[in-house]
Amino acid sequence: MTDMDIDFPLVLVVLTFACGLGWLLDVLVFQKPRKQKISEMRTKLGIKATDTPSSEQQEVLDKLAREPYLIELGKSFFPVFFVVLVVRSFVAEPFQIPSGSMLPTLKVNDFILVNKFEYGLRLPVAGTKVVPYKDPARGDVMVFKFPNNPKINFIKRVVGLPGDRITYKDKQLFINDKLVEETLIQPPSLQNRMGSYTEQLGEVSHQIYKASSMARVNKTWTVPEGHYFVMGDNRDNSNDSRFWGFVPDELVVGKAFAVWMHWEGIFNLPSFSESRWIE
Known part of the structure; x- marks a missing residue:
């Protein structure tokens, strides 16, 4: 993004x-x-x-x-x-979703609103936090500047908090050695290799996609202080902390809280029928 x-x-x-x-x-x-x-x-x-x-x-x-x-x-x-x-x-900022890494929660060409004050008041451009408020919580859909190129904004779900031990093994997520609860909604099939599941992260219940292909990564990480471990809801089609590391707090932009419009492009009319809160 x-x-x-x-x-x-x-x-x-x-x-x-x-x-x-x-x-x-x-x-x-x-x-x-x-x-x-x-x-x-x-x-x-x-x-x-x-x-x-x-x-x-x-x-x-x-x-x-x-x-x-x-x-x-x-x-x-x-x-x-x-x-x-x-x-x-300081209040809210609009963004457009350019990829499917957060499917099924966010679709390509969804237009979202991001609460800039949720994680404290930060100076524009510098990103320095001047008024602390809340810290990112497990399960939040968070916008941040990509650590490898801060000119680019990414959006992922917060999975690991400072001090957490995160393990991803055989497409199963463990937080502090405890398996994260998930419920099968629709299994993969020959027509659709993507299975859908409900996952419980902290207080947040949300849907994720997992493909029937082999796991891309099996690894354990310990989240450093002042950093976060993030993952896309489209688990097998997301470039996230499993591949490039942690998100420093100073690169956090805000919490995505609503989809206000969906617009496929200039040759289509914007649609407001899919406006919704982000879970």
């Missing part, structure tokens, strides 16, 4: 800062000379403080009062950029 190749939070911060700086410079530097020129022109035109300028005179005064184009543009966009920055950084 990516924001393409553009670091959008950084771009948004830069644009907000630039617009705000331009507005401040106008207030501190450019407004006074404009007002002085307007006052001199009123005197030159013989317009007293109590007089109402004619339409021709008002047009001349308006031209002198006009802000430079870039300043005017910046002042117009600053409130928009600022609100988007605050909401996107």
Whole structure:
């Protein structure tokens, strides 16, 4: 799950800062000379403080009062950029699901909302936590920056917490040497090699897919402090902690909590019929 190749939070911060700086410079530097020129022109035109300028005179005064184009543009966009920055950084952020690694929970081209405050208040771009709140819980569907390339956002389910011993053996998940409970819903078949199961992770009951093929990995890990072990619900079609390691807390983005739209592409109409909470 990516924001393409553009670091959008950084771009948004830069644009907000630039617009705000331009507005401040106008207030501190450019407004006074404009007002002085307007006052001199009123005197030159013989317009007293109590007089109402004619339409021709008002047009001349308006031209002198006009802000430079870039300043005017910046002042117009600053409130928009600022609100988007605050909401996107501290409240909720939209993402699109690009792959099937979280099937059946999340489908390709689902549009989701991510709670940015669930795991504490973090600074935009830097990701530094400034107001602690909750820590990721077992079973959460979490968005984070990919440790091997922080420009890319990933979404997986939290399986292991700091200090946990995680074992994945013969497609069975063990947490602290205890087998995670799962119930068969639909076994694999010749037509569909993917079986579906209900898995219980902590307080969260959710569905997973497991293929009838051989296990891709059999291994045990111990989760370091300040890190998390994550897996996709589509267990045999997910690039996750089993292959590249743990997620550091500083790369956590937020908790995915809702699917608000599904949109196959520009040649299809968006669908809101599948809007739902994420379990």
